[in-house]
């Protein structure tokens with residue numbers, strides 16, 4: 001650094017002093033002062049001339065003296081004349097000074113200047129009759145101080161302090177002459193001002209004459225000072241100049257009370273539902289951050305247990321809804337600084353379904369079922385039966401109930417804005433009704449060849465499930481081959497052997513009612529000759545055969561009668577009987593054809609189809 005360069009700097013602070021007296025004839029010139037860094041060598045010139053040229057001095061005596069400031073006595077340090085040049089023994093300058101002279105004057109050189117050399121040096125010239133003169137130069141010595149060291153206070157400073165508080169101290173050590181310390185805040189010098197800025201300065205001087213300056217800044221901090229930076233600057237004289245060196249910057253921790261508080265819900269995000277863990281966070285603008293107390297608006301005096309600036313509510317219920325407040329503990333009681341927020345805990349109660357559990361309704365009836373779940377939010381209700389949506393909204397209309405209406409109806413209640421909330425309920429609907437036969441016919445008439453099996457089927461619906469009883473008159477040989485039931489339909493099939501005309505009653509009944517279905521089966525006697533008929537011949541062939549038989553019988557009858565009249569053939573009794581029997585059978589068939597042609601055709605067709613398909617084929621009616 002430039003100011004550290006140890007250079008000899010002569011300084012002409014003023015016009016040289018002219019020392020002369022009226023009677024003297026010597027002109028002597030010296031600098032008022034010579035400035036030099038500590039440790040350098042100082043040259044103090046002393047120029048003189050004898051003005052009276054007529055009177056050249058034969059002998060000139062030159063002496064140098066030194067005098068400490070404020071001291072009257074002075075001490076000679078050098079003596080010189082034409083014959084000898086002598087540095088005085090036993091002075092602080094013995095061995096450290098040198099005097100050189102020429103025609104214009106003399107010059108004192110001091111080696112290794114010390115702080116104690118800051119004195120007045122006198123040059124005395126004596127030319128006897130030619131006159132004499134004396135002059136002086138003040139030797140000024142400079143030692144730049146070490147760079148200033150700043151130390152801020154580590155503790156926070158409160159803006160509520162009434163008097164300025166210590167902010168920092170600064171020390172500039174080992175300077176000469178005494179350096180000054182100036183304080184700066186954000187680059188602007190701080191002037192002492194009562195009640196706001198105090199600067200306390202302590203100057204010490206050590207045994208080597210060095211000055212050390214210690215300065216303490218007391219400052220009344222404001223909240224804005226939390227961002228301010230402070231430094232000190234040391235200023236000191238150097239030869240021919242004033243130099244300054246700045247310390248590092250420091251900042252201060254400013255403590256200020258909370259003036260504004262904010263309270264907000266940290267978690268969960270979005271809407272809060274019952275069972276959640278809620279975290280409310282309070283934050284103020286004070287420094288250091290203040291602890292807070294939480295309370296509910298309704299209970300201002302009841303503090304809630306919190307962890308620092310966070311209030312945990314777990315698990316929340318609808319009772320926890322309300323206004324929450326937090327207050328800093330660092331403000332005085334008068335200031336009403338608080339944070340406030342409304343917490344809403346949403347809920348969805350279990351669904352209440354009316355009718356409850358299960359409900360019996362009669363066939364054809366109407367019913368309105370409702371499903372309600374109390375909620376703080378808008379809900380949406382959907383009804384399901386067997387996994388299929390059957391309705392939406394709180395009410396479900398069941399109109400004109402049928403047995404198919406029977407079943408479990410579930411309602412699902414959801415909260416669209418808070419999907420985590422949902423509930424469900426259900427009602428079991430039972431549709432009751434008397435036994436009711438399935439199918440159009442209440443009476444079935446059919447005919448069946450004797451010896452065949454016929455299946456009689458009876459299906460009945462109802463709630464409770466109908467019971468099917470059979471009452472069969474005309475055949476002992478029957479048994480139930482099917483007995484099935486689904487939810488509300490009973491199905492029974494009996495297999496009956498047709499031996500003679502049969503009257504069968506299917507009695508389907510439950511507590512609510514009874515329905516009866518009647519079957520009447522006409523047994524058709526078996527005709528063996530019909531069995532081998534081929535399908536291609538049909539009824540026409542039968543008629544032709546029958547006519548041919550009748551013709552043959554007529555011819556045979558007339559022949560026998562003719563032979564009998566002539567007495568050629570004896571008449572046997574048994575043979576006549578067999579013929580009659582056969583004839584009787586054939587007559588029966590003919591009668592049937594004539595009386596009920598339509599039925600006969602059906603029976604015959606069935607028989608034909610039966611032969612085609614197999615002997616076991618039977619007619620099933622129901």
Ligand SMILES: *[C@@H]1O[C@H](CO)[C@@H](O)[C@H](O)[C@H]1NC(C)=O
Pocket residue numbers: 086088089
């Ligand atoms: C100073 O001391 C030296 C010897 O130490 C001596 O020769 C000299 O004369 C002395 N000078 C004076 C002025 O006393």
Ligand SMILES: *[C@@H]1O[C@H](CO)[C@@H](O)[C@H](O)[C@H]1NC(C)=O
Pocket residue numbers: 090091092116
């Ligand atoms: C020499 O200097 C010291 C201080 O540096 C002082 O105390 C002492 O008196 C001086 N001696 C003389 C002879 O001036």
Ligand SMILES: *[C@@H]1O[C@H](CO)[C@@H](O)[C@H](O)[C@H]1NC(C)=O
Pocket residue numbers: 226227250251252
């Ligand atoms: C204050 O100083 C500290 C270190 O001393 C530093 O960490 C902090 O950032 C400074 N603050 C400001 C506002 O400059």
Ligand SMILES: *[C@@H]1O[C@H](CO)[C@@H](O)[C@H](O)[C@H]1NC(C)=O
Pocket residue numbers: 178179180235236237242
């Ligand atoms: C120190 O302050 C004093 C008083 O204000 C002033 O006279 C002197 O010149 C200053 N010195 C320096 C080195 O600034």
Ligand SMILES: *[C@@H]1O[C@H](CO)[C@@H](O)[C@H](O)[C@H]1NC(C)=O
Pocket residue numbers: 469471507508509514516
């Ligand atoms: C049908 O059955 C029920 C109950 O078994 C009985 O009360 C009723 O009399 C029966 N009806 C007929 C026609 O057999």
Ligand SMILES: *[C@@H]1O[C@H](CO)[C@@H](O)[C@H](O)[C@H]1NC(C)=O
Pocket residue numbers: 453454455481482493495616617618619620
């Ligand atoms: C009657 O029904 C039973 C059971 O379904 C069946 O096994 C049988 O073959 C049926 N009989 C006739 C003649 O259709």
